[in-house]
Amino acid sequence: MKFFVDTADVDEIRELADTGLLDGVTTNPSLILKSGRDIVEVTKEICNIVDGPVSAEVTALDYDGMMKEAAVLSKIADNICIKLPLTMDGLKACKALSSQGQQTNVTLCFSANQALLAAKAGATFISPFIGRLDDMGIDGMELIEEIRVIYDNYGFETQILAASIRTVNHVKDSALAGADVATIPPSTLKALVKHPLTDKGLDAFLADWAKTGQKIG
Numbered sequence: 001m002k003f004f005v006d007t008a009d010v011d012e013i014r015e016l017a018d019t020g021l022l023d024g025v026t027t028n029p030s031l032i033l034k035s036g037r038d039i040v041e042v043t044k045e046i047c048n049i050v051d052g053p054v055s056a057e058v059t060a061l062d063y064d065g066m067m068k069e070a071a072v073l074s075k076i077a078d079n080i081c082i083k084l085p086l087t088m089d090g091l092k093a094c095k096a097l098s099s100q101g102q103q104t105n106v107t108l109c110f111s112a113n114q115a116l117l118a119a120k121a122g123a124t125f126i127s128p129f130i131g132r133l134d135d136m137g138i139d140g141m142e143l144i145e146e147i148r149v150i151y152d153n154y155g156f157e158t159q160i161l162a163a164s165i166r167t168v169n170h171v172k173d174s175a176l177a178g179a180d181v182a183t184i185p186p187s188t189l190k191a192l193v194k195h196p197l198t199d200k201g202l203d204a205f206l207a208d209w210a211k212t213g214q215k216i217g
Helices: 010-017 029-035 039-049 063-074 088-099 112-120 130-135 140-154 168-177 186-191 196-212
Strands: 002-006 024-026 054-057 080-085 103-109 125-128 159-162 181-184
Touching: 002 010, 002 186, 010 039, 010 186, 024 181, 029 039, 039 054, 039 063, 054 103, 063 080, 063 088, 080 088, 088 103, 088 112, 103 112, 112 125, 112 140, 125 140, 130 140, 130 168, 140 159, 140 168, 159 168, 168 181, 168 186, 181 186
Parallel strands: 002 024, 002 181, 024 054, 054 080, 080 103, 103 125, 125 159, 159 181
Antiparallel strands: none
């Protein structure tokens, strides 16, 4: 599974990129607002930190507007992935951009039928929102499972990008369900490494090592 980080905070991105575990970045208008920076400026900086796809989202709702904004965003860097809403105009723009060889990420997916349409439009990534479905009392993981079956049935190459991840269990369950990518908030991604037994075991090893009075090197 690929790990993307869901943030526009360049310090967080740089820290995670240094681990070698980061495969890409996703941003959205809310994250750009949180960063307090110009979208082109901050996105360009992010693209210089990571080699993988960096999703930059259009804000227009009509096809012509989406294509105009996509032209601006795509010039930022070669690893830009244009993020589009799952609407008819968004799918039309996805088809046009994908046909031009541009990476695309169709976002705000809440049903398997929507994911099927995105795949037919040639999307590079489809972003089903797990957490928001869970908020409505619907099991978001079932959507990942349904999309996996449909894509495998027909050989679609669109990658399932599990989004709206809230917990470490969301990451685990997405991997078990066959998602290709998980886009994860920085705090959740860092929490994946934590386990109380790991900490306990490390403390015991270090205590025993101190008793030996030895040093390595």
